[in-house]
Amino acid sequence: MKKVLSGNAAAAYGSKLARAEVISAYPITPQTKIVEKIADLIAVGEFETEFVKVESEHSAMAAAVSASLVGARTFTATSSQGLLLMHEILHWASASRTPIVMVNINRALAPPWSVWADHTDTVAQRDTGWMQFYCESCQEVLDTMLQLYKIAEDKDVMLPAMLSEDAFLLSHTSEIVDMPDQDMVDDFLGSFEPENIMDVDNPMSFGSLSMPHQYFYEFRYKIAEAMEIARSKILEVEKDFEKRFGRSYGGFIDLYRCDDAEIVLVAAGSMSSTIRVAIDELREKGEKIGLARLRVFRPFPIEEFREIAKKAKKIGVLDRSFCFGYEGAFFTEIKSALFDIDERPIVKGYVVGLGGRDVTLDVIHEIIDDCQATTDTRTEPFKWIGLSR
């Protein structure tokens, strides 16, 4: 069935199709419509779920962890400052091995107040032990949510996953979305049957003290191992999803016109669509440009970037976030992934779109022009594009 849905509504319907049993969420612009849509679906009797009203995002995540520990499929959604308030419990979620799925609307962090697109909120959660996915369309939001439950709940993974959509550019943009049949989703996902669950008849302590000589270190290794196993599961689930639903997004990296590309741009989220338009324009003129849309940031697609580097002469990395005292995080990590290969392409970084600053076609063309002109990145490894100087 086709419906016109915003990115927010797609997330709400995603939780319904996945039959999330417990939802705990606190509203925040621009995520509010997710919570409202879920409330609507419950009110009209279309969605049977336990909706927990909480007083903060910290509590929302704490409730989600608890619900997941008693064996409930769990969903939550937040954005920006709300995600930062959750930060402490994000670590509790991954280390308790609760496969919560969360949608985060990428929004800038104050001050000054800004409710517009910026990836700093999720990039700052890089080391929390959550898988991280970035989406480009409303259809991808819905489809990825279903994929994430399947990946996260795999018995060898059992890690939480966050899905990111750009504030307003995706959260409030309506597109035609093909809603899969409930039967097909049920068949794809199955029910959530964890091995360890909190049970009043068999009491256990969760998260108790571990002395330095005991098992803390080993539990951290287990998370690292599960994240590595997730790599193959992400690809397996993508294939299975494509077979059943006829749509796929390239797994870790969504490649666009990269086969013979001399310059490959790397970007995440909504600006990828603008880059596709710029590439089509330049391809008309015979210029060999491609896009590698970063879809998964954790686990990081190391091998995939090495494959791209074998063919491309130059890679331009667009970061919609900035790590003060260094550079954009995607830029750093891509360079790090390529350090061990014999012949590295030129890799240049571009800081764009902070606080929702428009990433227009002109911005993309300026980046491509700069990439074409760059022969050495030692003096200027990265640039702020469109800065009023």
Place this chain on the structure above:
Amino acid sequence: MPDEYEIVYKTYKDLPLSPIAKGKSLVFKTGSWRTMKPKLVLENCKKCGICWKYCPDVSILIVDDYPKIDYNYCKGCGICANECPFDAIVMVEEDSK
């Protein structure tokens, strides 16, 4: 703590998925952290149960209608003594009788 409640493992593969321990809070006594402890003055007690309601650590039990303090878990926060309207609980030094 008795051995049966320890997480025992040879390699990390033997560990459970989540850091869980069987029944640990039943055997892991946390009352030794106190510097002050609540003391009941039962002749003042009106059996109202306010202390039971306010204790944040479930360390006040009601036995035969009267409060009884579980010193295995009481942290000595003093909320019960502060809330009791009848001075039936007073805080004293941990070592005093």
